[in-house]
Amino acid sequence: MEIKKSIITSSLDQEKLNDLSEIINLEAIQQLPKATEHFISDVHGEFEAFDHILRNCSGIIRLKIATLFKDRLTEQEQKELCFNIYYPEDKIVGAKKSQEEWQALLTHLVELTRFVSSKYTRSKVRKAMPSEYAYILEELLYQYDEDNKKADYYQAIFTKIIDLDLAENFAVTLANLIRHFVVDHLHLVGDIYDRGPHPDLIIDSLMQMPSMDFQLGNHDLIWIGAMSGSMACLATVLRITMRYGHLALLEKDYGINISRLAKFAHKHYQPLDAFAPRGVDDSMTQEEKDSINRMHQAISIIQFKLEGHIIKRRPEFKMDHRLQLTQLTDDRQTLHIDGVDYPVIDGCFQNVKEDDPFELSIGEELVMVDLFNQFLRSDRLKRHIDFLVEKGSLYLIHNNNLLFHGCLPCTPEGDFMELEFDGQRYKGKALMDFYTQAIQTAYADPFTHDDLATDLVWYLWCGEGSSLFGKKDMKTFERYFTTDKALHKEAQNSYYKLRNDESFCLKLMQEFGLDGQGYIINGHTPVKAITGENPIKANGKMIVIDGGLATPYQKVTGIAGYTLVDNSHEVYIVSHHPFTSKEDAIQNYYDIIPTQEIVHKRIKRASVKDTDIGRQLGQQAESLKAKYQLN
Structure with a gap:
């Protein structure tokens, strides 16, 4: 091995070898599936409802569990697993379980973690792992043997975790990782404050998120x-x-x-x-x-x-x-x-x-x-408003989409x-x-x-x-x-009529340098679903996701908010029912069963190369290729 290494390094200096390896890495990452984006708007201080939507990821976790365990877990068992993931601090911490029950829970959580993290690089997954469990998690997630040649080895890991009274902590860690991997990036399209009692807790939550943005309302x-x-x-x-x-x-x-x-x-x-x-x-x-x-x-x-x-x-x-x-x-x-x-x-x-x-x-x-x-x-208020000013924006261009809370003022013409x-x-x-x-x-x-x-x-x-x-x-x-x-009566700007027209939306996107392949996302004006208003407008070019998460709006909208999900296969909007309380949700397994309305079904699965990050990675790879005059 030393002879081979010396031969390689004699023909390629170390800098070039590192650069060529980086080209391979950058171009390989671009072929991975596009990560999931989650869009929420007009949360108006309703922390518990907001937190519930984040924890169940607008029903995505439920769908993942149904896909993975369809023939192995009953519907009730799937609900139980869902809520162990949504609220591990309440469902797992302090739970009295037998050795077999802990074994089953940990096995399901590991399998689901492997499933939802499979479209990320090992490096990204590793960075999300807590250091104290990094080695164990890597073994369980990446060294899994489909032929069960290591069945005793994996069994020994689970057994020892349980024997050392780490099962509870390890299960909570897995639940948090699952939620982290299911949604890669959160967009909050304005209005954190007013009407509800706890905008402060919403901002505290946002400040802990690894990948998010918001547009000021x-x-x-x-x-x-x-x-x-x-x-x-x-x-x-x-x-x-x-x-x-x-x-x-x-x-x-x-x-x-x-x-x-x-x-x-x-x-x-x-x-x-x-x-x-x-x-x-x-x-x-x-x-x-x-x-x-x-x-x-x-x-x-x-x-x-x-x-x-x-x-x-x-x-x-x-x-x-x-x-x-x-x-x-x-x-x-x-x-x-x-x-x-x-x-x-x-x-x-x-x-x-x-x-x-x-x-x-x-x-x-x-x-x-x-x-x-x-x-x-x-x-505390200063920290929160500093965060709003530093991280917030009036508009955002992201992955060919245009996000802003309200409108772009227009004339009737x-x-x-x-x-x-x-x-x-x-x-x-x-x-x-x-x-x-x-x-x-x-x-x-x-x-x-x-x-x-x-x-x-x-x-x-x-x-x-x-x-x-x-x-x-x-x-x-x-x-x-x-x-x-x-x-x-407060007369609306003409924008709110114009945004129903596809040609106007294309004109608006062009104003911000977009080619019209994506869509515009607004909040601010509650969609009156109760009267038949559709949040998807202008042939899918305009999506309005204020459906009344704030309680005072729900008598007008008839629902309790919309959220938008953009994954590698499709873009769809989810409508939500009114949320009562965290305690009621946990006790009665109140879950989001996604009522989906498809905005866009992709013919070909979207990859990282189709995103802003992918384009940045591509530019980095091209720059390295140019350095060595590579095609």
């Missing part, structure tokens, strides 16, 4: 704005939190003391029906509800005043008609809009001055300064809407890039409150030209204070 942007110095965004964050009664998120999870706001609100406001918190459980006392009600009023009025400041200093936003506090009559009983008078209900304008309705009182200013400083001092800011005009992709830069600039300097970049973050929340809002006006004021439903 409008509800994420107001939290970024709050941490960027936009007092209007901060007030909006607080108003929405009060609206849904999630004080624990502020006080317990982020350490924000709201006592100054509570004292101010108790002094100036009395409970009103329009400001009662929504969706709160029976454990909340009436006194607690009334306190939230008062704070809800106080912060709403502060929000409307702060928004007026932005509108007046930014005429380019063209939002003067949204200066609603100037549309109140002197007695505060009537709202005068476009020559029509509307009676005010549940008015709470006692702190709005007639001569300057947008002036903050000293008390209101102290409340906002206190809350802003607390937001910046919250270490189908042209991209052109907007002017600071003397420059933007439309299409350039507008998205301009907004992206504004977010980065604003976040870098949170102590400057009235610059254009910071005001643009607020504009992205509610401006007509926002790619995240996608409507002409936000009618928050009218919804609180009037009963006329016509005033509540």
Whole structure:
């Protein structure tokens, strides 16, 4: 062997040998099957439902188990195995099992791990293994003998794992590896925050994922704005939190003391029906509800005043008609809009001055300064928003697909809407890039409150030209204070009609440099499945995956969310039923039985070479070939 090695190295220097080996490796990897991508949108703080979808991978694990164990496990046994994988901490940890039961569970988990990891390189699989079990797992996954010549050897491994009381820990490790290998990459298409109680836990989960991306949603942007110095965004964050009664998120999870706001609100406001918190459980006392009600009023009025400041200093936003506090009559009983008078209900304008309705009182200013400083001092909140800004984007081009949360503002004629800011005009992709830069600039300097970049973050929340809002006006004021439903209607941007047309979608993809072979993925607007609306639009070029994961939307959509799966064989959308609780899911084996609607069935199985990573590997291989003038 030494003679042969010396002959090889004499004819090929070590650098060239390494490069040639790397060419072989790079080109071989490109032939592997494309890894599975998982798309989720509009999770809105619903951590348990989000976590359940991640754990069962939108039903993929169930399908893998059905394929592998179809003739060996009953349906009930397959369910049991599924939930051992979904929730190993609850189903496996502390379980009392016999030697035979542990043997059976470990055997099934090893076999499934081998099955779901088979399309990855050994190097990638090895990197995912915990170091303490790396040797054992490699033996079980890669040295498996189909002829059972090593049956006693494998039996000895399992027996010793059980004898040493490692079965529980080893089984949990295998369950986690299975979930890791079933889905290679997660895309979250916006709106982590608001409505649900635990966006913080969702972000904690995302921060632990080895491969993920997300596109910022409008509800994420107001939290970024709050941490960027936009007092209007901060007030909006607080108003929405009060609206849904999630004080624990502020006080317990982020350490924000709201006592100054509570004292101010108790002094100036009395409970009103329009400001009662929504969706709160029976454990909340009436006194607690009334306190939230008062704070809800106080912060709403502060929000409307702060928004007026932005509108007046930014005429380019063209939002003067949204200066609603100037549309109140002197007695505060009537709202005068476009020559029509509307009676005010549940008015709470006692702190709005007639001569300057947008002036903050000293008390209101102290409340906002206190809350802003607390937001910046919250270490956990700062980590979460840092993560959003660093890892998030307004749009993403990935594997020939275009992902963004809301829309690209358009005119009714189908042209991209052109907007002017600071003397420059933007439309299409350039507008998205301009907004992206504004977010980065604003976040870098949170102590400057009235610059254009910071005001643009607020504009992205509610401006007509926002790619995240996608409507002409936000009618928050009218919804609180009037009963006329016509005033509540928020007209959508023409994009939402245009996206049903395939030619428009192809034009949109071309704007971002795509050839139209992939598809566009949106969230933001709940698909009303209950009325027959289809999430797949424009002959499969547009997919909308907001199906109402957030509980408040489910009465409108009729389901509890869509997710999208893109694997080497096909692209399909999965609809979900409402999720009750983790405990209910575990106790009753509540699982996702995928209701699939195929978006695209591949004639030929997709390979790594068909992906962005594959193209990068190909470029690396070609560069090495050019170095040695290889064909």
